[in-house]
Amino acid sequence: MTAGFRQITFPDPVQDATIETALFYPASGTAEALRFGAYPIAAALNAPVRGETLPLVVVSHGNGGFPQAHRDLALRLAEAGMVAALIRHPGNSTGDNGLANTLAIVEARPRHMNLVIDGLFADPALSPALAPERIALAGHSLGAYTALALAGGEPVTTRRETPDGPFRPFPVPHRAVRALVLLAPAPFWFPTPDRLTGVTAPIFLRTGQYDDITPDSASEVIRQGVSSPRPLDDAVAPGAGHFSFMSPFPPSRITPEIPASQDPPGFDRPAFLRGLHDEIAAFLTRIL
Numbered sequence: 514m515t516a517g518f519r520q521i522t523f524p525d526p527v528q529d530a531t532i533e534t535a536l537f538y539p540a541s542g543t544a545e546a547l548r549f550g551a552y553p554i555a556a557a558l559n560a561p562v563r564g565e566t567l568p569l570v571v572v573s574h575g576n577g578g579f580p581q582a583h584r585d586l587a588l589r590l591a592e593a594g595m596v597a598a599l600i601r602h603p604g605n606s607t608g609d610n611g612l613a614n615t616l617a618i619v620e621a622r623p624r625h626m627n628l629v630i631d632g633l634f635a636d637p638a639l640s641p642a643l644a645p646e647r648i649a650l651a652g653h654s655l656g657a658y659t660a661l662a663l664a665g666g667e668p669v670t671t672r673r674e675t676p677d678g679p680f681r682p683f684p685v686p687h688r689a690v691r692a693l694v695l696l697a698p699a700p701f702w703f704p705t706p707d708r709l710t711g712v713t714a715p716i717f718l719r720t721g722q723y724d725d726i727t728p729d730s731a732s733e734v735i736r737q738g739v740s741s742p743r744p745l746d747d748a749v750a751p752g753a754g755h756f757s758f759m760s761p762f763p764p765s766r767i768t769p770e771i772p773a774s775q776d777p778p779g780f781d782r783p784a785f786l787r788g789l790h791d792e793i794a795a796f797l798t799r800i801l
Contacts, residue, residue, distance in 0.1 A: 515540045515563075516591035518547060518556035523632035525625060528617075530603035532625050534632075535580050536639070537587040538596040539563045550581045552760070554588065562639060568595045568647035568801040569633065570694075571626055573656030575759075576614075579607040582759040582773070583653065589790040593798055596643065600629050605655075616674040616683065619702060622659040623685040626650065630688065647801045649692040649714075651793075653758050654727055657698030661735070664690050665711030668702035680704075690714050692800040694793055696758040699727045700734050709738030716744035717796045719789065721753035723777040746796050750789070752780045760786065 517540025523532045535549065542560035546553060570590055572583050580599035587597035602625050604612030612618040630648065634640045650660035662668050662685045670680045694717045703709050716739060720729040729749050736744065750757065754777045761767075761782050762774040769775060776782050 514592050514594065515542055515544050515560070516556045516588050517542070517560040517562065518549070518554065519559050521632075521636070523628050525603065525621070525628055527624065528603060528621055532603060532629055533580070533601040534629050535587070535599040536596065537591040537599070538639070539567065539591055539594050549584055550579070552581050552584060552763075554584055556588070562642040564594060565642050566644040566647065567642050568649065568797065569598065569630070569643050570595050570649045570651055570797060571598045571600065571629055573600060573622065573626055573650070573652035573659040574602065574606065575654030575656050576605060576699075577607060577610045578653070578656070578759075578773075585760045585786055586651070586790050586793065589794050590797070593794040595797065595801070596639070598629055598633060600625060614673055616670060619658070619668065619674065620683055620685065622655070623663040626659055626663050627686045627688055646691070648688070648690045649694065649797055649801060650690050651694035651696070652698070653696040654699045654755065657695040658700060658702055660693050660695065661698070661700065661703065661709065661712060663688050664693055664714055665709075666703055667708045667711060669704065669708065671701050687711070692797055693717070694797070695719070695735070697721055697724055697727050697755050698732055698735065700731060703734055703738065706734055706738030709735060710740050712739045713741070715742055715800050716747070717793060718744050718747040719758065720749050721755055721757055722749050722751050723753065724755040726755040745800070746792070750785065752777055753785065754780065757782055757785060758789070
């Protein structure tokens with residue numbers, strides 16, 4: 514199936530910022546060689562959407578990350594008949610990271626996700642093809658926190674936001690969704706399982722064996738906290754590090770000076786991601 518590609522923006526009046534969003538979707542037309550930022554993709558630019566009652570999967574990148582880091586996942590989901598929306602979080606992305614490690618950004622991220630969903634369902638070219646009851650959220654690292662918060666989690670501040678305490682709850686929007694995909698999640702704003710009892714969607718959870726940023730042990734609060742049904746698909750990825758869940762960097766940028774390009778010794782990121790993305794597509798197809 515041909516993947517369509519389109520870029521769109523949505524306003525965040527609270528932050529007085531613009532949320533850049535890249536859409537990948539089943540399309541009519543022929544794929545061509547395009548550039549998505551610095552990365553090549555094969556897709557049909559601005560092609561008409563093909564299909565109806567399509568699922569929507571909104572993807573949130575990690576702290577200081579960028580949407581292109583999940584381009585291969587988005588292409589795979591479009592191939593599987595879904596609409597994938599990769600959002601760039603203003604104030605917490607590559608080249609625009611002034612709100613990193615602040616209360617403002619952990620409050621804003623779930624709002625960004627929610628505003629993008631509302632905007633897509635108001636978009637005249639896309640909304641007729643979407644099914645409002647078929648929404649999934651996906652995220653890597655801090656993006657997984659973002660998905661958990663919007664899906665019903667009740668976050669509290671950490672020592673990073675309020676170093677002298679007391680740690681306090683802060684408001685985030687909630688939205689009913691059908692599924693969650695959590696990759697190397699950073700759940701630190703949910704310090705106890707009771708902060709996640711409002712999360713009821715089935716979960717695809719993957720952690721990395723050699724992740725020293727968000728180790729598998731950090732996800733235990735998710736396993737204990739989410740309401741029934743319990744996560745349907747939960748595993749540790751052998752040999753993977755924290756950044757192994759991101760699309761590969763070009764050879765010229767695979768260097769220790771770019772930590773996100775690095776994997777544990779002997780790990781084959783492209784091969785791992787091909788299998789992972791097939792698993793995610795199968796999980797979402799089954800649930801959505």
